[in-house]
Amino acid sequence: MSTEKINVAEIFGENVFNDTVMQERLPKKVYKNLKKTIEEGKELDLETADVIAHEMKEWAIEKGATHYTHWFLPLTGVTAEKHDSFISAPLPSGKVLMSFSGKELIKGEPDASSFPSGGLRATFEARGYTAWDCTSPAFVRQDAAGATLCIPTAFCSYTGEALDQKTPLLRSMEAINKQALRLLRLFGNTTSRKVTPSVGPEQEYFLVDAEKFEQRKDLIYTGRTLFGAMPPKGQELDDHYFGTIRQRIAAFMKDVNEELWKVGVTAKTQHNEVAPAQHELAPIYAEANIAVDHNQIVMQTLKRVACQHGLKCLLHEKPFAGVNGSGKHNNWSITTDDGINMLDPGKTPHENTQFLLVLTCILRAVNMHADLLRESAADPGNDHRLGANEAPPAIISVFLGEQLEDVLDQLISTGEATHSLKGGKLETGVRTLPELSKDATDRNRTSPFAFTGNKFEFRMVGSRDSIASPNIVLNTIVAEAFADACDVLEKADDFDLAVHDLIKKYATENQRIVFNGDGYSEAWVEEAEKRGLPNIRSMVEAIPAMVTDTAVDLFERFGVFTKAELESRAEIQYETYAKAINIEARTMIDMASKQFMPAFIKYTKTLADTVNAVTAAGADASVQNEVLNEVTALMGETKKALDALVKVTDEAAAKEEGAVQANFYHSDVFPAMEALRAPVDKLEMIVDKEAWPMPSYGDLIFEV
Ligand code: ADP
Ligand code: MG
Structure with missing residues (x-):
């Protein structure tokens, strides 16, 4: 076991081209220009870019880098990168120089034709370009490929349509910045210059042994098990959650942290999660676009380091x-450049009023656009969680905690809120709003959107x-709510009165979205239906939310997405779903035909031989016979289900891409997959372990 000490303070950010490095290495004027670009979004001139590129290259080469890459987030869900080495064309002497120009730093031109564009391609020909997002620092990544300078970039079509996650995210951050500042000014704040959403994502993951992983085609091709009976023990004892971390896992976590710290990711919390072999990692929150990039780095690092430890993440x-x-x-708040968190209740009545307005604006935003928020979390894998008694339900509601719910109730019923459960003092003004205090004791684990x-x-x-989509939606819907509130309040003669009335109005109109009870209960499903809240159970049912008139108006109003961009994204979502289920179905067909059926055939032969031998010996073979019949019957079911799955998958694949095909995969292929799984899982409980062709659930999750 390695006991070498790590000096965290020293290694933290050592591979990041961060502010300290820039100050040290860039000429003053260049540094100032760059800061202006970062803070005010001004365009960078080529001369400045050349100097930065040169220094960045020198710095990266010192770290051992041989290549650079524009690192971006296309709509495949994973990051993309194309590596270019720094070498220039050979000189007459036969030697090469290491070069990197400003132009190469700020713009790349990958061939966009192999990335999903959802029909946008028709309007823009296949070319795309990547543009440096200088608000997210460049870093050097060290891995088996050596060291690579990674430059976070946005990815657009030549006509300017977003083909990635970063572009709309940056646009949504600008939208909320602008509207939040308007709101702050109304409350007399003249000092804050910028408002940024802060995001802290807690990442859950499983670790399994790599050798066992390699024996499961389902894990290799789809990332999940498509067959598998539960072992005698699951998670019912809750003995894994927050339990002592086993040495093999601890060694893995140590390396993950070290790698993350080096590239400036603030890995902070780690613990075992509820399920056996499940763990969590959380960083300290950061500005939304950095948090999104860092989360991608976290996911890549978990996977890479796992391999080095003979594990698979x-x-x-x-x-x-x-x-x-x-x-x-996805923990989310809104913070000013001078450190004010707009979601902090504050200490004075004035701050409390602003807080209550922000809060009720968010209620309104979530109530009006619950379908969009739900859609932002839709992906094929999440269909197995949402609404399945573990993750939050598929119904969006907001948990506020006792104190705030009580204040809003008072406001709604009497028009005034005269006291607060945890605070105390009454505040008298034109109308009363009570003093609020930060209330961290209230916890509700079943709410999808909790304060x-x-x-x-x-x-x-x-x-x-990627956490980009949820944050794009959150930023934009809250920007809209702020904008609408400001439109009213900027015209008001009596501001205090107008604010009070608006808080009451928003609280009343959006009360249905507030729910403090048990989100897992059947009663809530019924109650939510009575309240008229959408209960969107699957990804294919969620996708249409992106292209409703309401959604198009919203995103176009704040310049986050054009209608064409939204339509293309919906199209990509349908394709993503159809492809994912198609791969799963084909993997099941492959496993059932080539692994399970042959194993069952062999096993029945063994059983039949046994029956014959026992009978020949003059003994009673009825028990053996019973097992043989049971296995044979389940084999028959398996074969029938397999044939049905083959047929329906072929039918699905032949359909035209888009909504119809995706819906067919959901309504017809998915149930056929379940039907094939059922008899195989039953057989797993009967067939001799020696005869089972792959590691079981028990082997995978209890023996890491
Ligand atoms: P828990 O599991 O108790 O919810 P964790 O400590 O695991 O809490 O994770 C909380 C996450 O929320 C961390 O990433 C943390 O940095 C982040 N966070 C804390 N305060 C804020 C804030 N004001 N805005 C955004 N994220 C925050
Ligand atoms: Mg946590």
């Missing part, structure tokens, strides 16, 4: 049926998904 939302799946809690003291925690996001 499963990021799928539901790797194993019967135990909890994995999600990603937790000074932030909201959106708990629906899938573990494998």
Whole structure:
């Protein structure tokens, strides 16, 4: 075991081209220009870019880098990169120089034709370009490929349509910045210059032994098990959650942390999660676009380091049926450049009023666009979680905690809120609003969107998904609510009165979205239906939310997405779903035909031989015979289900891509997969372990 000490303070950020490095290495004027670009979004001139590129290259080469890459987030869900070495064309002497120009830094031109564009391609020909996002620092990544300078970039078509996650995210951050500043000014704030959403995602994942993983085609091709009976023990004892971390896993976590710290990711919390072999990692929150990039780095690092430890990291939302799946809690708040968290209740009545307005604006945003928020967490894997008694339900509601719910109730019923459960003093003004205090004791684990003291925690996001979409939606819907509120308040004669009335109005109109009870209960499903809240159970049912008139108006109003971009994204979502289910179905067909059926045939032969031998010996073979009949019957079911799955999958694949095909995969192929799984899982409980062709659930999750 390695006991070498790590000096965290020293290694933290050592591979990041961060502010300290820039100050040290860039000429003053260049540094100033760059800071202006970062803070005010001004365009960078080529001369400045040349100097930065040169220094960045020198710095990266010192770290051992031979290549650079524009690192971006296309709509495949994983990051993309194309590596270019720094070498220039050979000189007459036959030697090469290492070069990197400003132009190469700020713009790349990958061939976009192999990335999903959802029909946008028709309007833009295949070319795309990547553009440096200088608000997210460049870093040097060290891996088996050596060291690579990674430059976070946005990815657009030549006509400017977004083909990635970063572009709309940056646009949504600008939208909320602008509207939040308007709101702050109304409350007399003249000092804050910028408002940024802060995001802290908690990442869940599973670790399994690599050798066992390699024996499961389902894990290899789809990231989840498509067959598998539950072992005698699952997670019912709750002995894994927060339990002592085993040495093999601890060694893995140590290396993960070290790698993350080096590239400036603030890995902070780690613990065992509910399911056996499940764990969590959370960083300290950061500005939304950095948090999104860092979350991608976290996912890549988990996978890479796992391999170095003879492990495999499963990021799928539901790797194993019967135990909890994995999600990603997206903690979100809005912070000013001078350190004010707009979701902090504050200490004075004035701050409390602003807080209550922000809060009720968020209620309104979530109530109006619950379908969009739900859609932002939709991915094929998450269909196994949402609504399945472990993750939050598929119904969006907001948990506020006792104190706040009580204040809103008072406001709604009497028009005034005269006291607060945890605070105390009455505040008299034109109308009264009570003093609020931060209330961290209230916890509700079943709510999909919970207020937790000074932030909201959106708990629906899938573990494998990028957190960009949920944050794009959150930023934009809240920007809209702020904008609408400001439109009213900027015209008001009596501001105090107008604010009070608006808080009451929003609280009343959006009360149905507030729910503090048990989100897992059947009663809530019925209650939510009575309240008219959408209950969107699957990805294919969620996708249409992206292209409703309401959604198009919203996103176009704030310049986050054009209608064409939204339509293309919906198209990509349908394709993603259809492809994922198609791969799963084909993997099941492959496993059933080439592994399970042959194993069953062999096993029945052994049983039949036994029956004959026992009978020949003059003994009673009825028990052996019974097992043989049982296995044969289940084999028959398996074969029938397999044939049905083959047929329906072929039928699905022949359909035209898009909504119809995706819906068919959901309504017809998916149930056929379940039907094939059932008899095989039953057989797993009967067939001799020696005869089973792959590691079982028990082997995978209890023997890491
Ligand atoms: P828990 O599991 O109790 O919800 P964790 O400590 O695991 O909490 O994770 C909480 C996450 O929320 C961390 O990433 C943390 O940095 C982040 N966070 C804390 N405060 C804020 C805030 N004001 N805005 C956004 N994220 C925050
Ligand atoms: Mg946590």
